[in-house]
Structures are given as structure tokens and as C-alpha cells.
Amino acid sequence: MMCQVCGADGAEPHFGGVSCRACAAFFRRYVHSRKMQITCTCKQRLASSHPCRHCRMLKCIATGMIKCKVQATRERNKAKAVCLPGSISTISLLSCNIVPRECSNITCTVENWGEVDVKRKRLYGDSVFNLNFTQFSNITKPDTLLLWDLAVKIFPDIKLLSGSDKQAILCNFFPRWMMLDSAIGFCTSYEESSKYIASKDYTDMLLHFYGTSMPLEKRLKDKEIIQIFKPYWDFHYFETAVPIYFKKLDKIEYMAIFLLLLLDDAYANISEEGATLCRNIRKVVKRELKGYQTDNNCSEMRFISVMDVLLILEKAEEKIQEEV
Template sequence: MTCRVCGAENGEPHFGGISCKACAAFFRRFVLSRKLKIVCTCKEKNHKSYPCRQCRMLKCMAIGMTRIKVQPMREKNVIKVPTPKFMSTLSLLSCNIIPRSCFNITKTVESWPEIDKKRKDLYGENTYELNFSELSNLAKTDTNLLWNLGEMIFPEVKILNADEKEAIICNFFPRWIIMECAIDYSTNYDYHSQLLKGDGLDRMLVKFYGSSMPDEKRMSDEDILKTFKQYWIHLYLVICEPFFQKKYDKVECIALFLLILFDDAYTNISEKSAQLCRNLRKVVLRELKGYHTDNDFTEMRFLNVISTLTSLERGEQDLQEEVLICGLNNVSLHEDFKAIVQMKKL
């Protein structure tokens, strides 16, 4: 067959018309080109020259070649990382041999798989599919699960009254949210890196916030990104990435969990209860120090763990601001969640 565009031999069916391979390749390149406009240049050329790109394209279309039959370009050498279904937890982290002197940390490590199971039952099989509103609805129950673990490890805290317990939980949970994001970032690093490189983060944020707003009051996609993306970029780059670089193991993360759970920086608990929290933190720090010493970790590693507490506090401040902005932009969040995040502290 003859190419119906240029008259060359060896014409074959391409994109709905009969053309040679050269004209088919031209048509495909033209369709996939990012140039929005071309003009005829035949008058500027020698009369013996081939037709210009515009005229050649019109010939292609005249013989029946259509754009929709051209396969879109595919990215080369891109390995797609599947979206995790459930946020990674402490159970997935490794650790060295824990000395017997670390009794409370060991007990927490051993109890964590059961907590994971209960939290998975609470959040469902695919945490990544939940929007902000749905996550906020589950926060109160989640705090109780984590507090019950703390009570099991340190039964002494049962002497706290209901208001003091509530104050401690409200101080703890926002920092725990930030820390859990950092753990998930560390254990699913390839997935989160891919989110940041492409438009994955934008798509995730539009769904996360947009589906948490009433339809009639929903912000535009552009406004959602303009308002909320800055918080996630800060979380990834300032908190999660340094956390990942420090390569904390399971014992160190358990220690951080207990340290933020029994923080004594409150104005609304008694001095006796604050002293109890300080004593429990001393126990955790002593056991962490013993773990580091037994495994020949440097003094700097111990200091790095402690400094992470300050990083989590900064993340908590960003979360408080974000929740306030959510209220101004019709993002529906459970009242219990807002009360936990926005409780006034020292």
C-alpha cells in the first residue's frame, strides 16, 4: 500500500489511516507535543521542499488519522510504589537485645502488637482512605486505647482523677499524631518520597480536606492546596525527614511514646500528679540510657532522642494552627478532637 500522506511505499494502517512509518511517527510526535500553536510556513520554503508541519498534519487528519488512537507517553524507568493500606506502627521497627533492666520498656514492646490489633479494628483496613473528618471521629477512642496501655505499664497513674487524666491525654495526643506520621514516613519512605516528587501529595490533600467539607461550602482544589499544603511540607521536611535520618529503633520510639504520654508540662493538674509524671519519665530515661549503654550507642544518640521531643512540640503547634484554620474553612472535625488538640497548655 502507498502512504496517503506523502506517497511513499510500504504504507500500513496507523491511527485510523494508511501511512508510512515516518508519517505515523510524525503524527504521534505532533499529537503528544506540548506546543499549543503552529502556523503554515510553506510560503517561506522552496517549492520543492516537503510540506510544513501544519499542512502535513492536516493531510494526516484528512486520511482518517485521529488523536484519540495515539497512546499517551509513559514515564520511563518509574517504579510505582503501591499505597500502603494501614499506617506503619512501632511493631514494624526493629531493635537490638533489650537488657533486663529495661523492664517497663520491654513490657510496652511486648504489649504493642495487641494495641496495633485494637487500633486496626478501630480505623479499619485502609487508614489511608480516611479523610480528616473520619479520623477525628475516632480520636477519642484511640486516646483511650493508648492511655489504657500506659496504665498497664505504670499502674501508679490510676490515682489521677478524671480531669487530670484528660489533661494528660490532651497534652499527649497531638504530639503522638506527629510522631506516628514520622514513623510512617520512615517505614514507608519510598511511598512518601514519590508523593513529594509528583502530584500525589496534591491529590491526597484535595481528597483529605475536600471530602471533609459540606458540598455546598467546599473550597476549590486550588484553595485547599494554597491553605493546607504548607503544613504538610513543613511536617515532611522539618520533622519526618530528620526523624527518618536518625534511624530510631523500636525501643527508642517506645521510649518517646512514654515520654510524651507522661509529660508533666501542665497547668491543670496537681503538683502531686505532676511529680508522679516526672518520676515516671525518669524511669523511662534511665531504661533508655541503659539500653543505649548495653548496645554501645554514643551519648549523642541519647541526646538526639531527647531533642526529638522539642521537634514534636513544634509539630504540635503547627497542628493546633491547622485545626484552627480548618474551623475557618468549614472542615468538619469532631468536637472531641478539637478539644484535645486545642486545649491550652503552659
């Protein structure tokens, strides 16, 4: 087998890609390097010489090699379960069970979620229901950037994505995340939310959310607003939030869904290089999730049930597109 980095013979799987031992050793040294910035020096080198460290590393990444697979860099024995503050933390009254050593990336996401949650609450205020459609729309960009920064902190390789790939991923990601986030809010207090859906407060919220975003001279009548928009919210409640609630997911599983949702290699308008990077990271997340569930004696169907949430959210997004 030929090395996909330098073309030498005798290649074998290393760190998620296929390379010779020399390139695998280079990749390991690069990951361990203390240098924060390594730039391209090919223009100062002879034409017959090998690529510089920067370009060689890019080739390693392109073959599927992932930094987090270099074992010595992972603090595997320090993984621990941490309660999440805010909306997800209350869901996490569900036990986190035993976190295996192979679950370090998802666990790190959990540990860092508290800081992100505080920043998100500053954006949205005490309640999303106090906002109208226009105000909510203006918050979506800074919100997605907070979530993006969290993902970069967990998987630094994400910084290798181009600006256009980042933009495409965030545009595709946010509608589905919005559905998951609101479903999580519902799961936080199932009985209270169920009563709210059947109350006048629910319809009043819809009138405020949409009605106050419309110019006064073009504002629809209350009856028309309810008639047009309520079916979509009802769909989200019955077809998205309720099914997710009854899956009884814990915080590790929710964080895995967040990462899988963000780094979907099937999103539209992503380059092949970007899709490959997302696909490789998703493999890591799925492996960690599977290891976590195996260590906690979950059935095979548990993993399938978690993956089913992604399909539920895809279906919910299609419904949103009708609304838009």
C-alpha cells in the same frame, strides 16, 4: 532527715521517695500484697491512730515512691526483644540490640504493642488516607484511650491520676502523638513515601481529607484547599518526619518516646500531684533508656538525639495549632 510519709527521723531515699525504713517496708509489703482493692478505713479508726493502709500508700506515692522500683516484683531476667506488628514493626527491622535487665518497663510496652496495634487498625481501617478530617477526628478519642490503657498496664500507678488530669494529659498528648505516628509511618518506607510526597496522589489525598469534610455549599475550591493546607503537611514531612527518620531509632527508643510523650509533666492544666507522678515515671523511663543505650555501647549523644525528638514534636504541634 525527716520521713515525708510519717514524719519520723532517720529518713533516706527509698523507691524514688524519701522515707523511714518502716514506711519503706510498708510500701514494699503493699506492693507485694495480693489484694486487688484496698479502701480507706480512716472513718472507722480512732482519731489518735495512724492513717489507714490506703491513705498511707497515697502519701508514699505523693513523696515520689514508685511501685516498679520494688525489685522483687520485677521479672528482670525475662525481658526480651519482640518485633512489633504493623507500622512500627516494619521500622523495627532495625535491630533492637541487647535489651538490658533494667529496661523491663519499655520492653513490656514493646511486647504489648502488637495487641494495641491490631485494635488501632480496626479503628482506622486499611489506610488513614482513606479517611477525611471528620472521620479522623471521631476516631481520635478511642485511639487515645487504647494508648492510655497500654500505659496503665505498664505503670499501674497512672490509675491514681484524677479524671481531670487524665483528660488534660490526653488532650495535650494526642497532637504530638499524631505527628510521631505519621512520622513512623513515613519511616516505614522512606523511598516510597518520598515519591508519594512529590506525586499527584499526595494532593488528591489532601483534597479528599479536607474537601469531603466541608459542607458542599461551603466547600473551598481545590486550589484554595491546596494553598491553605499543603504547607503544613510539607512542613511535617521536611521538618518532622525526615529528621526523625535519619535518627535511625529502634523500637525500644520509639516506645520510650511514646511513654515520655504521654506522661509529660509540663502539659497544661495538670495538677501538681499529677505532674509529680508523671515526672517520677519519666525518670524511670529515661533511666531504662539510658541503661539500654549504655549496654549497647551508644555514645552520650545518642540519648540526647532521642530526647531531641520530643522537641521536634513540640515544634510540629505549634505548627498544627496554626492550622487549627
